[in-house]
Amino acid sequence: MSLPSPVDLPASLLPLADRAERSFQAAVEALGAEVAGYFSAWPEARRQDFRRVCANSEFVAEQALRDPEMLLALAEAGELERSLNPGELRQQLVETLDGCVDENELARRLRRYRTRQQVRIIWRDITRRADLKETCRDLSDLADAGIDLAYRWLYEQLSAQSGVPTGARSGTPQHMVILGMGKLGAVELNLSSDIDLIFAYPEGGETVGAKRALDNQEFFTRLGQRLIKALDAITLDGFVFRVDMRLRPYGSSGALVLSFSALEQYYQDQGRDWERYAMIKARVVGGDQVAGKQLLELLRPFVYRRYLDFSAIEALRNMKQLIQQEVRRKGMAENIKLGSGGIREVEFIAQAFQLIHGGRDLSLQQRPLLKVLATLEGQGYLPPAVVAELRDGYEFLRYTEHALQAIADRQTQMLPDSDLDRARVACILGFPDWMSFFERLAFWRGRVDWHFRQVIADPDEEDGAPSESSPGSEWLPLWEEALDEESACRQLSEAGFADAPAAWKRLAGLRNGPQVRAMQRLGRERLDAFIPRLLTMAVEHGEPDLVLERVLPLVEAVARRSAYLVLLSENPGALERLLMLCAASPWIAEQITRFPLLLDELLNEGRLYSPPQAPELVAELSERLMRIPEDDLEQQMEALRHFKLAHGLRVAASEIAGTLPLMKVSDYLTWLAEAILEQVLALAWRQSVAKYGTPRRPDGSLCDPDFIIVGYGKVGGIELGHGSDLDLVFIHDGDPQAETDGPKPIDGAQFFTRLGQRIIHLLTTQTPSGQLYEVDMRLRPSGAAGLLVSSLGAFQRYQENEAWTWEHQALVRARVLVGCRRVGAAFEQVRAVVLGRPRELEALRTEVSEMRAKMRDNLGTRETAGGTSADAFEASAPFDLKQDAGGIVDIEFMVQYAALAWSHRHPELLRYTDNIRILDGLGEAGLLPGADVQLLQEAYKAYRSAAHRQALQKQPGVVSGDQFQAERREVLRIWRELGLG
Template sequence: MDFSARLTRCPLPYDPAAAAEGLRLMGDDLPAPLVPLIEGAAGCSPYLKDLITREAGWLSQALRRDPSLVTQGVLDPLEDCSLADLPEALRQAKRRIALYAGLADLGGVWSLEEVTAALTALADRAVDLSVKRLVAEEIRRGKLPGQTVDDIPTAAGMVVLAMGKMGAGELNYSSDIDLICLFDETRYPGSDAQEARAAFIRVTRKMAGILSDVTSGGYVFRTDLRLRPDASVTPVCISMAAAEQYYESVGRTWERAAYIKARPCGGDLEAGQRFLRTLRPFVWRRHLDFAAIQDAHDMRLRIRDHKGYNGPVVLEDHNMKLGIGGIREIEFFTQTRQLIAGGRDPDLRDRTTVGGLRALATRGWIAADVTAELTALYRHHREIEHRLQMVRDQQTQRLPTSAEEFDRLARFCGFADTEAFRAELKSKLLRVAELTESFFAPGEARSGPELSEAARDIVEGWSRYPALRSARGREIFTRVRPRILSRLAQAANPDEALLAFDGFLSGLPAGVQIFSLFEANETLIDLIADIAATSPELSRYLSRNSAVLDAVIGGSFFAPWPGVPELIFSLSEAMAQESDYERRLDRARAWMKEWHFRTGVHHLRGLIDAFEAGKQYAELAEAVVVALWPVVVAEFARKHGPEPGPGAVVLGMGSLGAGRLNAGSDLDLIMLYDDGGVEMSSGPRPLGARVYYARLTQALVTALTAQMSNGRLYEVDMRLRPSGRAGPVATAFSAFTAYQREEAWTWEHLALTRARVLAGNRALGEAVEAFRRDLLALKGRGDHVRADVADMRARLLQHKPGGGWEAKSGPGRMMDIELVAQTCALIAGDPARRAEAQLRAGLRAGLLNKEEEGSLATALRLLWRVQTTARLLEMPDPDPDRMAEGARGFILRECGAAEAAELAARLTELSSRADAIITAFLAR
């Protein structure tokens, strides 16, 4: 389709004489559908009429071509231009693209995105060609040490970053272009870097001249180099290392926002991409960055104050970009939310405003209807901006001040009625302000509840805490404190809840970020209050690990549990984003803590029960081990070569093997390997097979247990390996099978009932599981099994008397029931791992009757509920008389008891019955 076939709208001519002149310039053979477009364009815009005067012959041909081919047809011939010819060739290209894009915009032939893409494509080509031609000249003159003609395609290491609208591909009709010029100092060792820098400074200045100098042919683009680091004191081109150091040390929020749109547009594009990758931690914070809202709000107010754009919306001289309800409001609204969450979610890192809005809606950060409305308003405002600039090629966003010029603008936008145009324009400005202002404007401090004297003393002491030492921290906290105190006052015991919150607040190292988080999402205040009312221990944990709160508003906190495969994929993806081993391990810690916290919160709030929580904790631990294993192996292999022979497997033992953990569980692991007769590894520092696997095991344990900036993953217990603490940390599979057949004690066979292969060589894992099943069938046949277990039980109970709300240890308590369940599995030769399934195996084998199996399972279920809730509350020895009222209430709700005495009585009754059953079972 040619141009005329795609017309959908037309401006109305404001100046009939100019309209007629424009039509005359196009000649008699102009297709009829284009006549009103040319009349409207020339009759409203002196600039477009001047371009028609200069380029009428070219335009006549271009309007008969496919509009999608025109831009490239203008740009491609520029590749053959010499440095001497380039400036005027670029000016001609600018005239043609400006003219065609203007008409395509006015006629609705191109969308806003197509118009801005054409203008940006011209800017990209102009910058790239200018830089490369000028660098070639510096190389020819011998001013770039070590560089030859082969280095011209990469501009000898110089790169130009497009910022702002050019970086986003959104250049407006009469935009200047914001550029940052850098060079790769690694290509210039020693003193060569200084000589190279001087050459690149010359290139930058000459490039700016080529683009922005006004000649008889016009200009290409006004060029702004002031977005570079510390522009008042730095040269126009600096090294990448200097720029990186600046952003790491003193970079500000507005510079982070600017780099959302940054894009290499000329010179060494690959080096530019490398530089942007190094800035990702600066631009995209890993934690939700709600403090950026306040920064953006302050920036908006400073712009308004400086430009005088406060007060009610008056259309005359109103700034469509910076004024109330303008383009910048939508851009800030989008970019700030991208900064808040883009560090956690790469899908939000779209350079364009419309694309950013779309991504935010897809990920649940903005409602779909708000996104659709803001997108339409953004496109409307940008079109108004283009009309303002098309009139006389001025870089302006200001609406007219005279009635005549408002008439011109209304006709340019296709309105015959200026008042109708004004009414629509004002309503759209006010709607933008309405949609965006509530997001930015900080809330007013509300009055809180009346406090007792003791409570007032606690609250008055908060000013001494580290989190409230900064003025900004105090300012934000003043606004959220009434809501916090009101929510704490609703707790079962407000004084206990206030004390727990005090513990949380006192442990916070800083407050601006988390207080901003509270202000932006009051759900978090409710959550903190719930935790404070339930568990002072969890409150203190949160003060040390407040970053886990990011997950609550990260979009999927209350989604269904994903399961092991998706967890493994998620963690693997998170670690893959890091550049080195240590950072991958630390990233794994942050990831695990968020999921661990999620399960705890779901349990605390009654969204899941103790059994689902136990399953989730176990699946999380399994995912961590499985995802971490190849990372550890790869790092170890880098130094010592691949695994000798077939490889190794990691076995989960105990509760991990059974697939049920609590919030405080450590991991019981065993490492088995098969070297296949290979004696040594083949890496840079080869090791004997036995030493290799022992050190690989230690590397895995270190990866799980090492204390890093995000804490540790898990404590690890390897005492269930052959010979316990005295045995090697990794065991050859052949030695393991021989030991289990010939030397292992009954308790080691019991432990094997819950063993499960988690990670490693698949064939070896299948062999381990086959051996486990065969061994259980073999070793459970002896008459000595019950006697061995009875002896073991007597020794355990001698030191663990139990009683009260103690769930784990004591006669008829959880460990006791699990012991008899494992015994049932061993004697029955059944592969079941979970205690309830093992008890059912005992029933099927005739080892327990139906009543015994039911009594033991009922006791185990209640004990597990007590144990899991107590461990979530960080109470290894729960005493109802000494715990907070909220914590006691949580345990009672989980267990379905009305009061502490009722739960104690049920525990005593069920444990006594279980004790009697176990004693009788082992005596048979």
């Protein structure tokens, strides 16, 4: 939202402006001619600003009369027209407190400095020389500086009297940690806000250096009391900040200060939902910053759960209901913070997403609301149009809040009822009159309230009114065993279940199973609310029996983590998508059952069916890992696995929905593997270099990393399917003899071998989220007997002198996936030389056909001799899409044969590694008739599409022999015409 522009002062405010100017001029003249000269030298623009500010703010007008020199000094320093530099405000306060001798003097100086800054901030806010962000930042910086500097002054005084608090375990001096909560924690303080604080200290012990030692808690309690008095007490000079300590454990009845361990224990055992909500914005605003960071890390698991926590919505909903009751009880409908469509509703929307998703999506673990909204848009949680309305509405409400509080420096969010203050608010917000302002305010409150209801409101309510009965209530007696089996089966049958007894048995098995019996009361209540919903939506599906069969195992799997049931209850669209996908694919059903965290992906339909392009995949994964500490390997591995699972589900869902054709499915799955391999290589390299140092090149310079991962087979040919493993070969171009430059040096050969082992470990280790990929390294030189990692020179020598023809066939589909570009280019050159050398065609045909015959004998369908027997085309005979005659491998072998036979004359055949584009090249070069090229491509895609469907149905790649008969015969014809059999 753009800044509200100042308007001319309305007639009702002009007398106030004139009176303020005359009074101030008289006060200045009373100080003497020299001081009066400062005011008379003011430029006209500043005089106009002065009139506007004093007309709208009684507080500024009063302070200008009480201390005209203060206002003149602000003007003389240029601080009314310019922004303060980072750290400038704190430095000013340091200078203000210099030489302070006692607590009374500390209080006086703090209050006078606060008044000076309050005048400056209100002036700049009303004149729109500062935007909302600057105003909130300056107010928060003022609080930070006041809290921390007052604390440090008081700490020195109390330590001199009672000794230095010292940790019993560490033996080191202890400092208090002061957490700022709410708007202070988020650097969003308003013009007349109180400050919510929590006090803590690292560990127990006692003071050292005094005649009578004090317990650390007693020391910090006394210090906390003095700090509150220094900031909060009202004196002749006013106050610094109203201090609210009620957010601490046990509220007003709790200890003023607690140790870290006591705080952690409290939140772990007794922390309530509203305390999680409050702790989102917690920030260290004073005291020991290093220890404070450790404290926030201790408390992070309490705030951000590692699983999707949709129970947070229910908690926020309950909090909002309590607030609404209080608003109604106190007649506060005109409160722009707590009332309908107010500031608090925008905060609730943002924090609902933070509490639900923040444990898994670290980008949401931040405090400022506007940054959270930007993240919600950037990460796809909310549409851009929604975020734009929430942002603009929030900013308008906050500007209005500041206008209300600027009038008298009073903590209020209530709209005024006096005509004078209404005129002031409208004027500050840039409106000619109250009605124009109020109409715009009503518009924004309406939009905020509407968006709030979409996110927070109960899904069982329409237009804010509770429904007569919750969805699926007709199924509740059946689930709760109020019906006998016969009646239950009749209800299931009448609703559309084909096998009602089987459905009843499944439901009874879940209800009486050990997982459900072990559920706590809250979890059981959630399950009892969810099952009727599930049954209601299942019978709306074409195959309710199939839905129930595939979804109930998921329900059983998450029964003890009932937050997932809340997720589905709160999001009917997600539940609908779950049922559709599970009915369509048992593979998807099994994936979600094994890894319920995938339910998160069902929340956003647009994102679910629109997988990102390759660059976006790389950027998203890189961004996720950047937020994880480099030394947290466990979390890095989990993040990689969740990323793969989530995007794999999105691709499968898109394939089922028909939004992604076969070739694009393979593209996305291959891009996904490449993005993951890039990060795995970076992780493995970083860990290996940290342990052993950096290996060297033959010229003595350091490798960076002079290592590549080469993909063969499906990943090399950009043809990955769901659940495909990775055929990989590792190659380096370092000096195998030279030692690394680290504290534990090893030779280059050892280094790269251990790097390869590290990569395989990262890819294959089973974690709670499974493994990334199965890895097959048997295509490396000399196979399983060879070195795990080959030097580029050794790879070249092997391929030129020792490799079998079938290994050269595999090389046709090999390409560099990730790693050093220079080494990658050298590999491509080696590949081109090896594959592009002339071959004796008859010998080549023999070797290719013999290898194919061996594969068919060992891997093809035994009943039909690998698809070659007379009955291979019968409906009763199975056809292995990949291995039987006329299938996928026959097409792959023909392509590989053609590349080996003719690439010495047509090097363009080696440009690509996928079969479709190599076939294009064969057609363009006139090596195969165009009709045969098209036939092979269409057959190849048809086979792979069928194989994908089988995989999603958790079926082997085998169909009945009466399928694909025309394609198989044509493939065999071309096979024979090429002289291969």
